Amino acid sequence: MSRRQALGIAGGAALVGATGALTVTAPAGAATAWRNLGVVTANIGRDNLGQREAAIVAVRNALSLEGPEDRPLVGWQEIGEGDGDEKEKGWINEHFGPYYNNLHLNDAGHRVPISAPKVYNVLAQRVTPVHPGKEGVSPNRVVSEALLSAADDPALQFAFVNTHFVAGAYNGREDPHEAWRDSMWTLHFDVLRNTVMEYWRTRGYPVIWTGDVNRDPMPMLYPAKETRAFASGIDQIGWIEGTNGVQIQLRSTKVVPMNVDGHDARVAVLQLRRV
Numbered sequence: 295m296s297r298r299q300a301l302g303i304a305g306g307a308a309l310v311g312a313t314g315a316l317t318v319t320a321p322a323g324a325a326t327a328w329r330n331l332g333v334v335t336a337n338i339g340r341d342n343l344g345q346r347e348a349a350i351v352a353v354r355n356a357l358s359l360e361g362p363e364d365r366p367l368v369g370w371q372e373i374g375e376g377d378g379d380e381k382e383k384g385w386i387n388e389h390f391g392p393y394y395n396n397l398h399l400n401d402a403g404h405r406v407p408i409s410a411p412k413v414y415n416v417l418a419q420r421v422t423p424v425h426p427g428k429e430g431v432s433p434n435r436v437v438s439e440a441l442l443s444a445a446d447d448p449a450l451q452f453a454f455v456n457t458h459f460v461a462g463a464y465n466g467r468e469d470p471h472e473a474w475r476d477s478m479w480t481l482h483f484d485v486l487r488n489t490v491m492e493y494w495r496t497r498g499y500p501v502i503w504t505g506d507v508n509r510d511p512m513p514m515l516y517p518a519k520e521t522r523a524f525a526s527g528i529d530q531i532g533w534i535e536g537t538n539g540v541q542i543q544l545r546s547t548k549v550v551p552m553n554v555d556g557h558d559a560r561v562a563v564l565q566l567r568r569v
Contacts, residue, residue, distance in 0.1 A: 325541075325567055325568065325569040326447065326450070326567045326568045326569075327567060328543075328565040328566070328567045329363070329444070329450075329565065329566050329567065330359055330363045330545065330563055330564070330565055331363070331367060331563070331564045331565070331566055332356065332357040332359065332363070332364075332365075332366040332367065332561060332562070332563050332564075333366065333367050333368075333369075333502060333504065333523075333531055333561070333562045333563075333564055334353055334356050334366045334367070334368045334369070334504070334550075334559050334560065334561050335368075335369050335371070335456075335504035335505060335506070335529050335530065335531050335559065335560050336349070336353045336368055336369070336370055336371070336552065336557075336559040336560075337370075337371040337372050337458070337506045337529060337557040338350070338370065338371070338372050338373060338382055338552070338554055338557075339372060339552065339554035339555030339556070339557050340372065340375075340377070340554070340555055341554060341555040342553060342554050342555065343377060343554070345552070345553045345554045346377075346381065346382055346385065346554055347381070347385045347389075348552075348553070349552035349553065349554050349559075350382070350385045350386060350389050350390075351385075351389055352550050352551070352552055352559065353366070353368055353550065353552070353559050354366070354389045354390060356548070356550045356559060356561050357561070357563070359563070362393075362411065362413045363413075365393055365394070365411035365413065366409075366411070366561070367408075367409070367410055367411060367414070367442075367454060367502075368390070368408065368409040368504075369406065369408055369438075369454070369455075369456030369457075369503075369504030369505065370386070370406060370407050370408070370409070370456070371405070371406055371456075371457075371458040371505065371506045372405065372458065372506075373386070373399075373404065373405055373406070373407055374404060374405065375405050375433060383399050383404075386399065386407070386409060387399070390409040392412075393411060393412050394409050394410065394411055394412060395409075395410045395412060395416050396408075396409050396410075397409070397410060397416065397419055397438070397440050398419065398421060398438040401421055402421040402423070402436055403421040403436055403437075403438030403456075405433065405436070405458065406436065406437070406438045406456050406457055406458050406505075407438060407456075408438055408440055408454060408456050410440060410442060410454070412445070413444065413445050413446075414442040414443060414444055414445060415442065415443050415444075415445050415448070416440055416441070416442060417441040417442065417443055417451070418440070418441040419438075419439065419440050419441075420438075420439040420440075420493075421436050421437070421438055421439070422436060422437045422439065422485065422489055422490050423436050424436055424437060424457075424478075424481060424482045424485045424486075425460075425478050425481055425482070428471065428474060428478075431471050431474070431475075432460045432461065432462075432475075432478070435457070435458060435459065435460060435478070435482055436457070437455055437456070437457040437485065437486060437490045438455070438456045438457070439453060439454070439455050439456075439490060439494075440453070440454050441453050441454075441494070441499065442454055444566075447568065449538075449539075449568055450540055450566065450567075450568045451499055451538060451540065452499055452500045452501065452502060452536070452540055452542075452566070453494035453499045453500070453501045453502070454501075454502050454503070454504075455486070455490055455491070455494075455501055455502070455503040455504070455505075456503070456504045456505060457482070457486060457503070457504075457505040458505055458506045458508075459479055459482050459483075459505065459506065459507050459508045459509065460475055460478045460479050460482065460508060461475075461508045462475045462508070463475040463476045463478070463479035463508065463509065464476065464479065464508075464509045465508075465509075479508070479509065483513070483515075486503075486515065487515045487516070491503075491515060491516075491534065494536070495534065495536055497536075498536050498537045498538040499536045499538060499540075500533060500534060500535045500536040500538070500540050500542055501533065501534050501536070502531075502532075502533045502542070502564070503515075503530075503531070503532050503533065504530070504531050505529075505530055506528055506529055506530075506557070507528050507529075507530050508528050509528065510526055510527055510528050511526060512528075512530060515532070515534070516534050519534055519535075520532055520533070520534050521533055521534075521542075521544065523544055523547050523560070523562035524547065524560060524562075527560070529557060529558075529559075529560045530560075531560060531562045533564070539568050539569050540566060540567075540568055541566065541567050541568075541569055542564055542565070542566055543564065543565050544562060544563075544564060544565075545563040545564065545565050546562075546563045547560070547561060547562050547563070548560075548561045548563075549561070
């Protein structure tokens with residue numbers, strides 16, 4: 295069975311490790327210095343399976359910064375999705391090793407896990423279900439989430455969200471499941487915005503998100519409030535600022551070839567500070 299025909303898994307994923315608000319009040323005074331944070335969205339793909347490990351290594355080496363800042367924060371997609379093995383999971387654990395927390399590899403978010411460098415502490419994790427999938431068409435879809443804080447500045451906190459939308463919706467081609475695809479894409483957009491983003495934003499946290507959105511152009515989640523690193527393409531990185539004093543700005547972008555299928559890793563080097 296191909297990855298596009300991966301088994302639909304009945305039922306949505308349960309929430310994992312949800313916690314309440316953890317906001318730390320920022321002390322008054324001058325703004326902190328900007329710090330670099332490289333963010334990567336990486337769909338490992340399904341065609342040239344022999345290139346998967348090299349692709350994961352390329353993602354780990356995506357940055358050209360100094361010291362701990364050279365460790366990217368990664369949102370993965372299609373991990374273990376229809377490949378018939380768990381090699382991708384093993385390679386992530388191997389190459390994103392002692393300097394990382396590899397989150398959601400063993401829970402309901404295992405197709406869209408997160409690799410978070412340990413220069414950020416993990417304060418909370420959640421997996422939010424979107425839809426149960428459809429056999430022979432699409433697996434179930436979820437949103438994986440983590441609340442992170444800088445290890446050397448605990449008040450610098452933000453949420454990181456990663457997801458993968460259903461394929462085949464709004465792509466200009468029709469198939470027998472087109473109405474279902476469009477409906478599930480719209481549902482996913484609503485869950486991402488109204489359930490996931492609002493959960494974190496109402497607690498004051500800015501949200502950085504990654505994902506394969508399978509729609510180009512993708513509507514803005516928050517018109518006039520959201521920033522995207524890339525103006526087009528289905529592999530996206532975006533962010534929405536919160537109210538806890540953490541500012542985010544874009545420093546640079548790049549693309550890292552993975553040579554597995556049509557997806558290349560996309561990289562946004564962000565800068566964060568607390569005011």
